[in-house]
Amino acid sequence: MCGIVGYIGHKQAVPVLLEGLKKLEYRGYDSSGIAVLEESGIRIVKSVGKLAVLEEKISNRTFRSNIGIVHTRWATHGRPSDINAHPHMDCHGDFVVVHNGIIENYLELREVLKKEGHIFRSETDTEVVAHLVEQYYEGDLEEAVRYALTKIKGSYALVVLSYMHPDIMVAARKDSPMIVGIGDNEYFFASDIPAVLKHTRQTYIMEDREMVVVSAEGVKFCDFYGNEKEKCIFEVHWDPIAAEKGGYEHFMLKEIFEQPKALKDTLAGRLNDDGVVLQEVDLSPKDIASFNKIAIVACGTAYHAGLIGRSLIERWAKIPVEVDIASEFRYRSPLIDQNTLVVVISQSGETADTLAALRESKKQGARVVAITNVVGSSVAREAHDVIYTWAGPEIAVASTKAYTTQIESVVLLALYLAQAKKTMPQEWIHEIIAELRVIPFKAQEVLRQANKIEQLAQNFKDVENTFFLGRGLDWAVAQEGSLKLKEISYIHAEAYAAGELKHGTLALITKDTPVIALATQRELYEKTLSNVIEVKARDAKVIGLTFESNHNFDQTVDEIFYLPDTANELAPILAVIPLQLLAYYVSVARGNDVDKPRNLAKSVTVE
Numbered sequence: 308m309c310g311i312v313g314y315i316g317h318k319q320a321v322p323v324l325l326e327g328l329k330k331l332e333y334r335g336y337d338s339s340g341i342a343v344l345e346e347s348g349i350r351i352v353k354s355v356g357k358l359a360v361l362e363e364k365i366s367n368r369t370f371r372s373n374i375g376i377v378h379t380r381w382a383t384h385g386r387p388s389d390i391n392a393h394p395h396m397d398c399h400g401d402f403v404v405v406h407n408g409i410i411e412n413y414l415e416l417r418e419v420l421k422k423e424g425h426i427f428r429s430e431t432d433t434e435v436v437a438h439l440v441e442q443y444y445e446g447d448l449e450e451a452v453r454y455a456l457t458k459i460k461g462s463y464a465l466v467v468l469s470y471m472h473p474d475i476m477v478a479a480r481k482d483s484p485m486i487v488g489i490g491d492n493e494y495f496f497a498s499d500i501p502a503v504l505k506h507t508r509q510t511y512i513m514e515d516r517e518m519v520v521v522s523a524e525g526v527k528f529c530d531f532y533g534n535e536k537e538k539c540i541f542e543v544h545w546d547p548i549a550a551e552k553g554g555y556e557h558f559m560l561k562e563i564f565e566q567p568k569a570l571k572d573t574l575a576g577r578l579n580d581d582g583v584v585l586q587e588v589d590l591s592p593k594d595i596a597s598f599n600k601i602a603i604v605a606c607g608t609a610y611h612a613g614l615i616g617r618s619l620i621e622r623w624a625k626i627p628v629e630v631d632i633a634s635e636f637r638y639r640s641p642l643i644d645q646n647t648l649v650v651v652i653s654q655s656g657e658t659a660d661t662l663a664a665l666r667e668s669k670k671q672g673a674r675v676v677a678i679t680n681v682v683g684s685s686v687a688r689e690a691h692d693v694i695y696t697w698a699g700p701e702i703a704v705a706s707t708k709a710y711t712t713q714i715e716s717v718v719l720l721a722l723y724l725a726q727a728k729k730t731m732p733q734e735w736i737h738e739i740i741a742e743l744r745v746i747p748f749k750a751q752e753v754l755r756q757a758n759k760i761e762q763l764a765q766n767f768k769d770v771e772n773t774f775f776l777g778r779g780l781d782w783a784v785a786q787e788g789s790l791k792l793k794e795i796s797y798i799h800a801e802a803y804a805a806g807e808l809k810h811g812t813l814a815l816i817t818k819d820t821p822v823i824a825l826a827t828q829r830e831l832y833e834k835t836l837s838n839v840i841e842v843k844a845r846d847a848k849v850i851g852l853t854f855e856s857n858h859n860f861d862q863t864v865d866e867i868f869y870l871p872d873t874a875n876e877l878a879p880i881l882a883v884i885p886l887q888l889l890a891y892y893v894s895v896a897r898g899n900d901v902d903k904p905r906n907l908a909k910s911v912t913v914e
């Protein structure tokens with residue numbers, strides 16, 4: 308997820324662009340850059356680091372321009388660096404582009420363009436757009452951009468500026484957001500509304516597969532075939548603070564609702580007709596055959612994703628897997644060596660315990676794969692291979708979209724290993740991939756029931772203890788649900804293997820004790836039902852979470868929340884969403900600081 312702002316009008320462009328970009332830093336902040344069009348040509352300044360570094364870099368320079376683009380980056384392809392920062396230009400600096408999204412076929416496009424003589428400067432997917440426009444430019448910028456788009460696969464919101472057309476900017480969007488702001492003889496592009504609110508509340512929300520040509524005279528919208536389109540103005544009534552959260556009250560709720568897109572983005576370019584493709588993992592079938600054990604190491608929510616990974620890798624790739632809390636891993640003298648694959652999971656990529664476990668593993672000769680959400684993070688730089696979750700920046704301390712995309716990543720890794728070891732039939736792999744492709748849409752279906760969870764949450768306002776029960780993968784998800792509730796509502800919660808409750812903790816279940824029982828593992832329905840009957844016999848209040856096709860629990864639980872049916876192994880991605888929402892709404896009901904809960908930090912960089 309990146310931030311884009313474009314401007315054309317009567318003001319000096321640089322201050323307008325930088326001020327607008329500041330409102331979008333939540334969308335990405337590992338590097339930034341600006342391009343403005345002056346009489347002498349296009350001037351570009353880029354810098355790794357936060358926007359303040361770019362501002363410092365240009366503070367003693369003079370610009371005279373009324374048209375420009377600016378970008379703040381959340382790296383996906385190409386580590387954060389000056390050269391990988393946007394904007395990117397073609398061979399001769401006649402065209403510059405800023406982009407938000409993922410170009411899935413950028414490697415093949417680079418090869419084709421290199422054969423045509425194009426010289427690439429960066430490691431990014433975005434740079435191919437500038438060279439494509441250069442390749443197809445025959446005097447009409449709009450046409451060149453339109454033709455370039457026919458070659459691109461993936462998601463994008465992009466703005467193109469050209470020295471040959473100093474009075475227009477061309478933009479296009481597919482799957483990534485872009486709005487057009489309408490000022491007084493001035494026009495704006497932005498990834499999100501906050502960037503333009505100081506200047507205008509009159510906007511056009513670009514729709515998928517739409518292009519727009521903006522000039523000082525006005526805006527022209529068309530589809531990708533060049534057919535002009537009429538659009539209605541969207542008048543913005545948000546206040547600036549609310550706008551940074553996309554109109555949501557908290558970043559956490561915004562990030563919960565971003566999950567369908569984060570899930571879709573994390574799959575982008577990683578599934579094809581043959582199965583899973585992990586370009587960024589350089590493990591040969593021989594390497595994979597050499598692993599006699601896998602150790603997954605992480606903290607908190609990432610550790611809970613690791614629990615899912617253990618089940619799936621053992622079930623599909625038939626490799627023994629251990630899962631460790633990173634702060635414990637090093638001190639138990641783990642038996643790891645060159646035949647061990649260590650998988651470290653970390654949203655921030657900076658968690659000290661996880662980084663220490665990674666370094667210890669490398670010292671012992673193990674191969675280390677990282678799953679992280681931050682390109683260029685310490686974990687990403689020090690691991691041998693990295694699988695990025697493309698969830699975009701996660702601002703709220705309570706991790707949500709990072710968790711579900713981490714589960715997606717361990718699913719991809721488990722399938723990748725199973726493919727290499729041929730431990731699962733190809734038709735079965737195709738079936739699970741077909742279901743994986745629709746998971747983002749099913750996540751959207753779950754989110755549409757958010758108001759039901761909001762109502763259930765009101766019953767938790769004065770609760771002091773809660774239990775989450777589940778078996779198998781449901782137990783792993785129960786642990787994540789318990790952590791979510793604890794860390795933002797401050798209610799004591801405990802996740803328990805449903806079959807283990809009777810060995811002691813059942814003593815804590817009394818009248819009206821809230822219990823959330825997960826039942827998505829079809830082969831365990833009956834066993835889980837008997838555990839629910841156990842707690843109901845002690846007058847607990849039970850909320851059941853199961854598939855819409857399962858009505859075994861209807862008569863037993865007090866409340867039930869149905870999930871769209873999916874494969875057992877993919878159920879955790881959907882089952883956690885109601886638990887995230889429950890924690891969120893309970894925290895709001897209790898008046899807590901949802902995004903910044905007491906005592907906690909987003910990234911724990913101390914041991």
Ligand code: AGP
Nearest residue numbers: 607608609653654655658705706
């Ligand atoms: C998650 O909601 C918590 N904020 C916390 O447990 C977090 O998952 C843990 O600190 C690990 O962080 P990381 O993924 O950035 O390594």
